[in-house]
Amino acid sequence: MKEKALDQIKRYPGFFPMAVLCLFLLYTPLIIVMIYSFNDSPSITRWGGFSLRWYEDVFFGLEATKLRKAAWNSVTIATMAAICATVIATAAAVGMVRSAAWRGKTASFAILSLPIMVPEIVTAVATLIFFSTIGFKAGYATILIAHIVFCIPFAYLPIAARLEGIDSNYEQAALDLYASRWQAFKRVLLPLLAPGIISGFLLAFIISLDDFIITNFVKGAGIETLPTAIFGAIRQGIKPNIMAISTLMLLVSILFVTVSYFVGRMGETKK
Amino acid sequence: MTGSDQANVAVAANSLFKNYGSVEALKDVSLSINDNEFFTLLGPSGCGKTTLLRIIAGFEAITAGTLFLHGKNIADLPANKRPVNTVFQNYSLFPHMTVADNVGFGLEMQGKDKQHIKQRAGEMLELVQLGEYADRKPSQLSGGQQQRVALARALAPQPEVLLLDEPLSALDLKLRKAMRIELKQIQENAGITFIFVTHDQEEALTMSDRIAVMSQGELQQLGTATDIYQEPKNKFVADFIGESNLIASTVLGADNNSIQCKLTDNVSITTPNTLGAAPGDQGELCIRPERIRLSNSGESASLEGVVDSVMYLGTDTQVVLKLDDKQSISVRTQNADNNRAVVEVGQRVGLHIDESSCRFLAG
């Protein structure tokens, strides 16, 4: 009893219910959609028993080819954008974190975080106008370029954070022991930095996969990604097959966040 | 140039300057370090000792000056091309490699063959008594063991000079004392020049062949342990190495061998004239507390004082006295027998100063 009273210096009544409310608000819509994706009834409101028919519809129904194509575009763009952004961001992180203070450092950091700072819709408008001015045909390539730029800061932040936690004496020890700069990077810095790089890659991948606004502006007529395809579909109202797709994408996201979480913890225990 | 004439000089630095922007980290530092020497850079934090070490290692560039290693100009040589290895303060063992891989890393980078690397790494681990830990990861070792691995790793490529950046500071006192002896032995057996950086004067005094005392980017004094303790060249060295009473004083008279310095209005002290003082010089008189003997009122003494405080310290007792002109002076007496309470607070006692051990330091 007494211990509890003393412990209460840092505890506040009401904070726990708030945290529970927070989780409730975050998860209820997702869980509801997940449940209704198994609804047998074509009316999305009334429960008509458990069924997998909407999943079947997603994979084999009328819109299956269109969706598969959109999914393929989404995944290939996200993979390439995330790889490019991660490579660029890793180089930038080493350049930023491993250099002493210099005059342009703040400005350089501002440039790196610009894609996060500028509202997405502004980036979308600017990119559309730019590509149309230089006469670059909107399509797969414009989406990819826009995604790479947009993903750079998302890849940069976890990598730079990880790098800041790695003592620069490690590379200096490697250099001191006759390693060249490239050997010091490959043999010492890269293995230590790996958890940060993986987190950065996964975050960039998800950000690219999620993006709707920029893609919608720069995609041009003939091409869809999953979000633009879904957005187009719900213009005619929410159909149960949308809920099935949503549930599938939800599971992919959960898979990613789980992988990223365990990679992060791996990094912690390694230290 | 300086280094090339003498074969036994390992490192020769001439008028080194290092600026970080407007901050002067090193100001005109010149010194030469001999082969097989245990050389220590000693000073408080921020004195420039670590900067000097990192310059020798090749991690920092020189702003001005020259730097030679065995007669070869290395000022422009990057760290990975210098036959110099470092034991880092926090060891910086590569956490993702085994102990053996860590120790073999330098040889691997030099392109030595695998058999040779394995054999040499094994030998080095035997030398530091960690033979059976070869396959462990650094995180599975204790602080003292990591320290030894760092030493083995730096020694494995047989560097011409080994640099040690406060390598003992992370260890606890007992281990630190044991490692001092061990480090000295390893240095003697390996026959390699050690350049050791520390802020701990006891460490410096016990291990070093020679010590360079640094402060505010400048070399204050260079000499053996006895030199710098008994013949401090200036107030900083006298104050930083050991304890001393520094009492404002004036030279009353001087000849080639000795000088008379004012201690109080009516007491003066005759000391050796080692630093060439002249009558009228203002400065400080350095009197080591252990070179003063106290006597009870029975014995006649030219100098008397009242006991202000008595502190029992185990091996000895520290007594602080007030002289008649209110000047404080500290005295250490060894606790050689059981009569602990030599004096009591408020008691009037006589002071007998070993005058030949005092030094006048011009201010």
Added chain:
Amino acid sequence: MSGLVEKSSFGGLRKPLLMPAWVMIGFFLIIPVLTMLVYSFLTKEFRGGVIWEFSLAAYDQFFFDRGLFGDEPPKIEWTYINIFWRSIVQAFVATIICLVIGFPTAYFIATRSANTRNIWLFLITVPYWVNLLIRTVSMKFLIRDSGPLNHWLMQAGFIDSPIHLINTNFAVQLGLFYSYLPFMVLPIYASVERYNFSLSEASADLYAGRWTTLRRIVLPAVKPGIIAGCILVFVPSLGAFLAPDLLGGAKNFMIGTLIEEQFKGASGNWPFGAAASMLLLSLVLVVLLFYARSQSKQALHH
């Protein structure tokens, strides 16, 4: 003189390492934004697009009403200013909701044991990784007039007729809150986690009650995290498109929807859209500059 020594570490490679990022962002973001600035001063072309002729028409249309034929004396045009104002209010309310729910949550998480903490953080982060479009659609589905929420409330007898939530301001705020809540929780969590709880003990030792301690000791200490969280929620909320479009309907326009309209098909007006985007960007930059100034002030204090 010793360039080689400095160049031998990674610090010496700064420029080549940063160059790819600078080039990508400079060429495909900074130049496009400047092009957009130019566009906002061009003349509108009727099939969507521009004529390369200098014109202030876009900004004029934004701020002034000159009547149907453009020959009346200019009056202030409130339509667009009101949309901007509404966006600011919506984003502000969403930020406050996030703060009110996010702060206790972040504080609660930060005071758990390491393992519990990790589970909570994981649970808070998962929704952030879920597609924003899907999250917004889920919310829309849940709160529709004939959606599960109203269905249950009616079945449970709390209400007789459905509560009309969809296409209201509140729905948009709810959507924004739902979109960006993790951005509020995570920075606050990070600063509470760094907070030294012996300060709370010292406060209690000096006779302060729990809530006084919270107000006088904890809140000032974690203020940087709270400000960062508010910025991270407010800025994207301001330019949000999905929440107002899907949950707000035609009546609850925000800046994002206004801009999007200008680029849709032939009815669009590119210079006007560019001008509205520039105004939004300026608004965001003002907020960020304000933030940067408070940050550097704090850095000076420490």
